[in-house]
Amino acid sequence: MGRGRRGPAATVPGKMPKSVLTPQAEDYPRWYQEVVAKAEMAENGPVRGTMVVRPYGYAIWERMQAELDARIKAAGARNAYFPLFIPESYLKREAEHVEGFSPELAVVTHGGGKELEEPIVVRPTSETVINAYFSKWLQSYRELPLLLNQWCNVVRWELRPRLFLRTTEFLWQEGHTCHATSEDARACCLHILHDVYESFMVEQLAVPVLTGRKTDAEKFAGADASYTCEGMMGDGKALQMGTSHLLGQNFARVFDTMFLNEEGEREYAWQTSWGVSTRLVGALIMAHGDDSGLRVPPNIAPVQVVVLAVRDEGGAGEAAASVARQLADRGVRVELDSRTDTSFGRRVIDWELKGVPLRVEVGPRDVAAGEATLARRDDGTKQSVPLAALVERAQSLLADIQSGLLDEARRRLDSRLVDVSSVEEAIEASQSGFARMEWDDADEAALNAAGVSVRCLVRADGTVPDPEERSELRAVVGRAY
RNA sequence: CGGGGCGUAGCGCAGCCUGGUAGCGCACCACCUUUGGGAGGUGGCGGUCGUGGGUUCAAAUCCCACCGCCCCGACCA
Structure with missing residues (x-):
């Protein structure tokens, strides 16, 4: 936490503030920082830009x-693991790749107390090392396609870090593939974009995204084309939530990643790479969070239901434990909160901060009536339910909450995405959301000067353009994280 | 790197201008009363005042240097 900044708790000495968090409308970035801290998600590490994930x-x-x-x-991908350290010379083989990444590289110059003969780079991404091994392993078209994935950390030196959204070290998944044809590589790249990333974001995170192609200015260094999933956050800004790249034969050429094709000729492999990172946690926070804290969609929630024993009287403690057990038996991810030495209100607020979708309150009054109280985190409504029907009701409410959060996020995206016909209108629309316009009219320099950028390019029908496709395209522009 | 701000208890801050016993709220510990939307009382623990130097009888306070952090601008998942 920074110095010289105040949480709302500091504003009135001796008194609790009215709200737990700075309201979003008052200061969105501060709201974000406070949620991350108070929901005990993460904090800054000792080295600038690093993150401790709680x-x-x-x-x-x-x-x-x-x-x-x-x-x-x-x-069709299998997991593997490649090293954190990469010879600097590997990075330098692909000209555009080094050029793109060198400003953000961490370089190791000493090891074992001695200066190294060749500097070692801490991986910013692994196309180069992985290609060094692809080239060794790959022999025949019969081995294609070859799809590998790794879960790991990467380092990209950041000037302005933000927890989860932009940190010097972050966790991610990176997929790397080899294909016999350009068409097959393209199909894979889009399959990952839509059927892995977009489907995950919509079905699990309840975050609708726009998919499209990146402009040359924003594409991956060394790729022929980059495809992206762009989400709209609660403040109308865009967040790049995942990317899938078509690498062509660029890396294959410099690493000699070749195979023998059906005609018996040696040919360079056609490749893709794709990744999503812990930034998705930031997306989740900003896509659904409200002034009371996080709202985690049930499908992704580590705790779907918290069962609160209001107090340990009238059999409430036992009843709460029994409810929790029944829910767990039915496969619900449930946590029992029986800390009756902490006040009820405090515990409610803490669980709301953490965004647990459904809260079951069991107190003496509920037990006497043979009921429990169910409180939804998404809309704050409460209802009493007979204990016998509780598990069923909880499960149906979880489903409602999942779809409700998606609907809410979709309505925001739909209502704040407007079609415009000039740079001025685009800048205006970007203050609250996204603007869509003819790409030919989207003067990137003028947009950038106003803090707005082209997030992605789409066809008139909304589908994603081919790598080389340039005419009749629409640009989606907005402010971005 | 350019501009602005800030370093005092785990967190948030006051004290500094006008040098002289280091304070407040929250958190934490103990006990009692509480518990259906941030509980109250009483007692307690906890600080090399970012670092180094200088001025002075005396420095959190004045002077110099350095370091760190945060915010705003040029790059990125």
Whole structure:
């Protein structure tokens, strides 16, 4: 936490502030920082730009990993692991790649107390090392396509870090593939974009995204084309949530990644690479969070239901434990909160901060009536439910909450995405959301001067353009994280 | 790197201008009363005042240098 900054708790000495967090409308970035801190997601590490991910934040990441990993494997990829350290010479082989990454590289010059003969780079991404091994392993078209994925950390030196959104070290998944034809590589790249990333974001994170192609200015260094999933955050700004790149034969050429084709000729492999990172946690926070804290969609929530024993009287403690057990038996991710030495209100607020989708309150009054109280985190409504019907009701409410959060996010995206016909209108529209316009009219220099950028390019029908496609395209512009 | 701000207890801050016993709120510990939307009382623990130097009988306070952090601008998942 920074010095010279105040949480709302500091404004009135001796008194609790009215609200737990700075309201979003008052100061969105501050709201974000406070949620991350108070929901115990993460904090800054000792080295600038590094991040300590706390158990609750990491639990969310683990849920994301589990869902993504299943989809990645279903797409045909296998997991592997490549080293953190990469010879600097590898990076230098692909001219555009080094040029793009050199400003943000961490370079190791000493090891074992001696200066190294060749500097070692801490991986900013692994195309180069992985290609060094692809070239060794790959022999025949019969081995294609070859799809590998790795879960790891990477380092890109950042000047202005923000927890989860932009840190010097972050966790991610990077997929790397080799294909026999350009068409097959393209199909894979888009399959990952839509059927792994977009589907995960919509179904699990309940965040609708726009998919499109990056402009040359924003594409991956060394790629022929980059495709992106762009989400709209609560303040109308865009967040790049995932990217899938078509590498062509660029890396294959410099690393000699070749195979023998059906005609018996040696040919360079056609490649893709793709990744999503812990930035997704930031996306989750900003896509659904409200003035009371996080709102985590049930599908991704590490805790879907918290059962609160209001106090340990009238059998409430036992009843709460029993409810929690029943929910767990039905496969619900549930946590029992029986800390009755802490006040009820405090505990409610803490669980709201953490965004647990559904809260079950069990107190003496509920027990006497044979009921429990269910409180939804998404809309704040409460209802009493007979204990016998509780598990069923909880499960149906979780489903409602999941779809409700998606609908809400979709309405925001739809209502704040407007079609415009000039740079001036685009800048105006970007103050509250996205603008869509003819790409030919989108003067990037003029937009950038106003703090706005082209997030992605799409066709008139909304589908993603081919790598070389340039005419009749629409540009989606907005402010970006 | 350019501009602005800030370093005092775990967190948020006051004290500095006008040198002289280091304070407040929250958190934490103990006990009692509490518990259906941030509980109250009483007692307690906790600080090399960012670092180094200088001025002075005396420095959190004045002077110099350095370091760090935060915010705003040029790059990125």
